[in-house]
Amino acid sequence: MGRREELQVNLHRVKARIDETVHRCSRPEGSVTLLPVTKFHPVEDVEILYDLGVRAAGENREQEARAKAEQLPDMDFHMIGQIQSKKANSIARWAAAVHSIDSEKIALALNRGVALAVQRNDRTNPILPSFIQLSLDGDPNRGGTPLEQVTALAETIEEATHLRFDGLMCVPPLGWDPETAFSQARGILSGLEEHFDRSLEFSAGMSGDLVEAIKHGSTIVRVGTEILGNRPLA
Structure with a gap:
């Protein structure tokens, strides 16, 4: 089997799993967006995904993402x-959205x-478009905003001339049950929706826990390995 x-x-298998979960949770069709995570994979893989209809991809490292964005200007990189x-400053040049403020x-x-x-x-x-990365356990080494600071940070983003507060990103802390993590995060998001009086996005769920994330209201799932396979060896 070739790479394409x-x-x-x-890609078809992951989309089918998402659609099945959405249906099982009685959520509207198309209510969850798939964001393939292409970090550490070559730009040729991203080109194939674009040819297959993918229009946005997630990246973790600024330099790598910038290089890919320069080569593929029609693809949105988050x-x-x-x-x-x-x-x-560099991220602001190429990012279509940022999930990790x-x-x-x-x-x-x-x-x-x-x-x-x-x-x-x-x-x-x-x-x-800007998302706050939520820290449920307050561990500073893993990034994220402590719960007690989320609303103030959201207001800072909302008031910024060139940012738009779009929602939260959540990664379950190490050792946590995903159900517990996503349920808590969804509760925080609901409070922010009430505060700002509008619906917000919920960037939650990866290959191993997207079912639990969708169950608790995720609108964007970030899937890497299940689509692109293991990271290429350096």
Whole structure:
């Protein structure tokens, strides 16, 4: 089986699993978006996914994502990895969305970065869809915003000229039951929806726990290995 056929089969299988779960949870058809995670995989794989109808992919590392975005300008790349403030200007040039804002410092740096990118004609869209990465256990080593700081950070993003608060991203803490994690995160998101008086996105669920995430309201699942296979050896 060639690489194109392999990715096509994998993509179809994951989409079928998502559709089955959505149906079983009595959610509307099309209510969950699949975001393939292409980190560490070559740009040729992303090209194949684009040919197969994929229009957005998730990336973790700024330099790798930037290179892919330059080679594939028609593909939307979402930043889903931890962000260093010194990389914010670069991320603001290529990111179609950012899922991993975890501090006011990062939010404001991205806001300035988008303004600069637009000014320099490096970016056409003056608004960057922005998600807060939620930390349910408060572990600073894994990134994420502690629960007690989420609303204040959401308001900072909402007030930023070039950012739009779109929702939360959640990764279950190590050792946690995914059901518990996603249920808690969904509760936080519901509070934010009430606070801002609008529906928000919920970026939650990967290959191993997308069923649990969809059950608790995920609208975006981030799947890497199940579609692209194991990471290529360096």
